[in-house]
Amino acid sequence: MxxxxxxxxxxxxxxxxxxxxxxxxxxxxxxxxxxxxxxxxxxxxxxxxxxxxxxxxxxxxxxxxxxxxxxxxxxxxxxxxxxxxxxxxxxxxxxxxxxxxxxxEVEVVVVPHNSRFRDFGDFGAALLSRPGQTLLAGGPQGDPDHLLFGLIAKGLGADTRQVDYTGYPSRHEVVAALSSGKAAAAAGRVAEWRTIIGRGRIRALAVSSAERVPDLDAPTLLESGVRVDFVxxxxxxxxxxxxxxxxxxxxxxxxxxxxxxxxxxxxxxxxxxxxxxxxxxxxxxxxxxxxxxxxxxxxLGMVDTTKSTICRGGCGIRH
The missing domain is CATH 3.40.190 (D-Maltodextrin-Binding Protein; domain 2)
Known part of the structure; x- marks a missing residue:
């Protein structure tokens, strides 16, 4: 090669x-x-x-x-x-x-402890039917948290361009958005959410890895019917x-x-x-x-598709 x-x-x-x-x-x-x-x-x-x-x-x-x-x-x-x-x-x-x-680092999809979403199936059904009304949150736009929600939406067959995602500079602000109802669900690295999940304020719906995460009661996205393996x-x-x-x-x-x-x-x-x-x-x-x-x-509508799609090098291989 x-x-x-x-x-x-x-x-x-x-x-x-x-x-x-x-x-x-x-x-x-x-x-x-x-x-x-x-x-x-x-x-x-x-x-x-x-x-x-x-x-x-x-x-x-x-x-x-x-x-x-x-x-x-x-x-x-x-x-x-x-x-x-x-x-x-x-x-x-x-x-x-x-x-x-x-x-x-494995990512996790989380919701408030009193969320109407009992499990990932409930969340997925809402995102599929009402992507613009299922408010999502995580790190800054374009970060892995945002990418994960884009992949989930695409895997569900939802209209990805309608996904309503707000990026926050800190995990504290994401938690506040969930608690206040400004976001229905959020995504982030498991390590950043373990403590707050353990306190019962937040529930984990699914993890992004192909295998379950030890000591975390949450199925994988693959188990939940979404063909996404992501870290x-x-x-x-x-x-x-x-x-x-x-x-x-x-x-x-x-x-x-x-x-x-x-x-x-x-x-x-x-x-x-x-x-x-x-x-x-x-x-x-x-x-x-x-x-x-x-x-x-x-x-997700973050890259201008009206511009030339000719590879500048990042789209693959240059011998």
């Missing part, structure tokens, strides 16, 4: 600035013919991935990698991809080299001009880290699901994720 390049939202500036993040660099000594050392510098692609970058770098050190300079590996994810699509690809000019998918994923990327040799070494490092018991333990502690996928397989998966993300943003 030939080397492929994908455009991942928001990574251009992040990759340029990644070297300035303190404490996240890693390296590993490898013995080649000349006894040279291969080094990596692992950094988050922005504040959103600060924890992910730190955890990944920490597990890498525990697996035998040390701190140092070298080819940059930037941890970023779905939010950046969606942001780039909303930007009409302007920030995606061959910004990154895909290396490996690392982990994901707010994070992944490792190299610079757009990363040499093939460095890419192969970085993919190998990602494989070793994500196969380690330390990574599994770190994901459990953080409330993430480990979903490792690397190299060419990750690139193929990423191509489909770009298409899915672009499609749901178009269905």
């Amino acid at each position: 030939r080397r492929r390049r994908f455009l991942v939202g928001g990574l251009g500036a992040a990759l340029c600035a990644a070297g300035g993040v303190a404490g996240c660099g890693t390296q590993r000594a490898t013995q080649g013919a000349a006894g040279l050392r291969t080094r990596f510098s692992i950094n988050p692609g922005g504040r959103r991935w600060a924890r992910a970058g730190s955890v990944f770098a920490g597990v890498a050190r525990a697996a035998g990698f040390g701190t140092g300079e070298g080819p940059r590996v930037t941890v970023s994810g779905l939010h950046a991809l969606a942001a780039a699509e909303l930007n009409q690809g302007q920030s995606l000019l061959d910004a990154a080299t895909p290396l490996a998918r690392l982990a994901g 707010d994923w994070m992944a490792a990327f190299g610079p757009h001009d990363m040499p093939d040799e460095s890419r192969e070494s970085a993919v190998g490092m990602c494989d070793e880290v994500t196969r380690s018991p330390g990574w599994e333990a770190a994901c459990r502690d953080a409330g993430w699901v480990s979903i490792p996928l690397s190299g060419d397989d990750f690139e193929l998966w990423l191509a489909s994720e770009v298409r899915r993300t672009r499609g749901v943003l178009r269905d």
Whole structure:
């Protein structure tokens, strides 16, 4: 398979600035013919991935990698991809080299404890019949929460362009919207909702992952009749001009880290699901994720479909 390049939202500036993040660099000594050392510098692609970058770098050190300079590996994810699509690809000019998918955060659909929706079936029926009157909430527009509702609406067969979604900058404001009746349902990462669900103020209707989430009494969307398997994923990327040799070494490092018991333990502690996928397989998966993300943003009316649909790089593969 030939080397492929994908455009991942928001990574251009992040990759340029990644070297300035303190404490996240890693390296590993490898013995080649000349006894040279291969080094990596692992950094988050922005504040959103600060924890992910730190955890990944920490597990890498525990697996035998040390701190140092070298080819940059930037941890970023779905939010950046969606942001780039909303930007009409302007920030995606061959910004990154895909290396490996690392982990994901499962999303949950929630309602107030006294909601008229007894279960996801009730909610789905309302969204299907009255998408413009079933008020939804979550993070800022275009974020994974919004994407999830778009996918749910499409999976139900609802008119996605009529979906009434309000984005809020904080989870506290989403909870307030639910409590006041400004929203009938909301979506967000399970880790952010566990405590409030446990207090009984909010009920979980369904989770977005293919399998149920431990210690959370909620079916999956697949079990609920909606063909959606979705996580707010994070992944490792190299610079757009990363040499093939460095890419192969970085993919190998990602494989070793994500196969380690330390990574599994770190994901459990953080409330993430480990979903490792690397190299060419990750690139193929990423191509489909770009298409899915672009499609749901178009269905939600957030991408101008009157403009040219010619690929700027983000719609797939450029040999």
